[in-house]
Amino acid sequence: MKIEKYKLWLLFFFIIFGFTFGMIIWTVKSAEDTPVYEDRSFLSNYHTVDDNFNQIVNDNMEFSKKYRVVFNINGNTIDGLDISDIYLGQRSIEKRGRHKGFLHFGSGNSISVSIRDMDSGDIVDSASVHLLLSKAIDSKGDMEFNSSIVDGYEYRFNGIDIPYRGYWNLNAKLIIGDI
Known part of the structure; x- marks a missing residue:
């Protein structure tokens, strides 16, 4: 009887061990199969933003x-x-x-950017404007627009097609000279 009791405990131990080991393998497999989307919120990769975050914030304040x-x-x-x-x-x-x-979902969206010098009030027509429209969760629908041409007093981006419904983030990188 005593030997039978130990066999049940041994069997129970192996079942628990096997189940736990199986869950570990399932967790690792699930993590490997999950797609990784690179966040390009700052029109740059994560490592560059992480290394230069304070500089980015200071440059933004200086630009403003x-x-x-x-x-x-x-x-x-x-x-x-x-x-x-x-x-x-x-x-x-x-x-x-x-x-x-x-x-708005669909085509016909337009974005324009107007830049003026705070001291003189003059329109800045020598800027390089980079826009990134991105979905909140993944980067498969990211749309990047570049313009260095001023139309009248603003940089225009017309006919933008929003292919998916949902929340979109607009990120801009404005470069004027060294700033």
């Missing part, structure tokens, strides 16, 4: 002191460069977002 930037998205105006949402998670941005309905 010298230039006034106005975005016009389908007739809706955003005045200035706002980076306060980079400290928030995506769900917080979705809840607090003030600019949710600016882009």
Whole structure:
């Protein structure tokens, strides 16, 4: 009887061990099969942003002191460069977002950027403007636009097609001279 009791405990131990080992293998396999999307929120890779984050924030503040930037998205105006949402998670941005309905599903979206010198009030026509429209979760729908041509007093991006419904992030990189 005593030998039979030990066989049951041994069998129970091997079942628990096998189940635990199987769960470990399943977890590793699931992690390997999950796609990894590179976040390009700053029009750069994660490592560059991580290494230079303080410099990026300081450059943005310096740029905002010298230039006034106005975005016009389908007739809706955003005045200035706002980076306060980079400290928030995506769900917080979705809840607090003030600019949710600016882009429309389908074609016909337009974005224009106007840049003025704060001291002189002159229109800046020598900037390089890079825009990135990206989905919140994955990067498969990322759209990047570049412009160094000024149309009147603003940089225009017309006929933008939004292929998927949902929340889109607009990130801009504005380069004027060394700034």
